[in-house]
Amino acid sequence: MPSACAVLVAAGSGRRAGLIGGRSKQWALLGGKPVVRWSAETFCALKIPVAVVIHPDDQAMAEAALQGLSGIRLVPGGAERADSVRAGLRVFSDLDPTVPVLIHDAARPLLEAAHVHALLAALDVHDGALLALPVTDTLKSGTLEAGVTGTVARDGLWRAQTPQAFRLSAILTAYAALPDGTVPTDDVQVAEQAGLKIALVPGDGRLMKLTYPEDFAMAEAILSQTQAPPARVMRVGQGFDAHRWGPGESVWLCGVEITHTQTLIGHSDADAGLHALTDAILGALGEGDIGDHFPPTDPKWKGASSDQFLLWAAARVRAVGGAIINVDVTLICEQPKIKPHRDAMRQRLCELLGLAPDAVSVKATTTEKMGFTGRGEGLAAQAICL
Ligand code: MG
Numbered sequence: 001m002p003s004a005c006a007v008l009v010a011a012g013s014g015r016r017a018g019l020i021g022g023r024s025k026q027w028a029l030l031g032g033k034p035v036v037r038w039s040a041e042t043f044c045a046l047k048i049p050v051a052v053v054i055h056p057d058d059q060a061m062a063e064a065a066l067q068g069l070s071g072i073r074l075v076p077g078g079a080e081r082a083d084s085v086r087a088g089l090r091v092f093s094d095l096d097p098t099v100p101v102l103i104h105d106a107a108r109p110l111l112e113a114a115h116v117h118a119l120l121a122a123l124d125v126h127d128g129a130l131l132a133l134p135v136t137d138t139l140k141s142g143t144l145e146a147g148v149t150g151t152v153a154r155d156g157l158w159r160a161q162t163p164q165a166f167r168l169s170a171i172l173t174a175y176a177a178l179p180d181g182t183v184p185t186d187d188v189q190v191a192e193q194a195g196l197k198i199a200l201v202p203g204d205g206r207l208m209k210l211t212y213p214e215d216f217a218m219a220e221a222i223l224s225q226t227q228a229p230p231a232r233v234m235r236v237g238q239g240f241d242a243h244r245w246g247p248g249e250s251v252w253l254c255g256v257e258i259t260h261t262q263t264l265i266g267h268s269d270a271d272a273g274l275h276a277l278t279d280a281i282l283g284a285l286g287e288g289d290i291g292d293h294f295p296p297t298d299p300k301w302k303g304a305s306s307d308q309f310l311l312w313a314a315a316r317v318r319a320v321g322g323a324i325i326n327v328d329v330t331l332i333c334e335q336p337k338i339k340p341h342r343d344a345m346r347q348r349l350c351e352l353l354g355l356a357p358d359a360v361s362v363k364a365t366t367t368e369k370m371g372f373t374g375r376g377e378g379l380a381a382q383a384i385c386l
Pocket of ligand 1: 266270272
């Protein structure tokens with residue numbers, strides 16, 4: 001069950017923005033990507049399934065714009081925005097009714113994970129929440145013809161943004177109770193009419209709505225500031241493994257076979273050093289542990305060389321656009337003596353990970369005869385990677 005779901009409204013005809021590059025605004029390119037794809041990617045990265053509500057004529061364009069994203073469902077919208085939101089909400093009718101739903105306009109492409117987290121936190125104590133900015137300009141009433149007729153007090157006035165977040169059942173009930181002929185301009189308006197208590201969450205000027213063609217230039221300028229240079233994120237992970245000693249003549253440690261009076265018992269080659277290091281890398285990725293990906297119940301991995309587990313984890317790092325900066329492995333045992341083999345182990349890890357020697361450390365320690373490693377029952381290994 002997902003922790004939240006999202007309805008991304010992209011069914012508008014973009015009358016006000018007109019056509020940008022021959023397309024209505026949600027399909028136009030912003031920073032080289034279709035507008036709708038920006039916020040869809042933010043939801044996907046958070047593993048939040050998205051119902052993207054589109055005009056039925058836009059099916060092919062939507063498929064192209066959202067190609068390769070997982071958890072996306074395309075839904076034909078209705079005549080009014082409220083009809084489109086209802087159609088999007090229906091996609092999630094089989095989910096737990098208490099699951100939060102984020103309703104978002106595709107025309108606000110610069111959605112960030114922090115916006116979503118802030119809304120979900122507010123939902124813990126309120127029926128609904130929206131991102132909003134206090135009005136800072138002085139407000140005038142009047143018309144172009146008649147001129148100014150007055151000054152409107154701006155205290156307590158907010159500009160509503162999206163996403164707007166609710167519990168699934170609460171907003172469905174609110175939409176069902178909406179009187180015929182009402183044309184709400186946002187979802188909080190529907191929730192208000194149903195008497196729901198809605199929290200104001202500080203919004204973000206960067207979450208601007210693309211309304212007019214010139215808004216694209218401003219959004220591109222914001223993007224050029226926030227996207228370049230690309231955000232550099234550091235991730236660490238740690239791993240631990242232990243295997244029991246048993247009868248044998250050699251042992252695999254950090255990808256090197258060492259002649260010894262015993263061997264380590266395990267489903268694979270029991271290389272605790274490589275297992276701890278593989279777990280460290282998976283930890284940094286937030287992708288579970290070695291047993292999730294190479295289950296010991298699978299006969300395929302019986303006697304397997306653990307090199308392939310480490311190579312696979314390193315390939316996952318590259319696949320998500322990352323790089324391993326350095327690794328550090330500690331082997332914990334009384335026997336065999338690790339020091340004579342340390343350089344060979346470091347060299348093997350350098351080969352497997354494509355790292356320079358100063359980025360790879362292998363250390364060893366005893367536990368002064370204490371504990372299971374001290375009594376010679378088994379060997380343990382721990383590892384960390386950046
Ligand atoms: Mg193991």
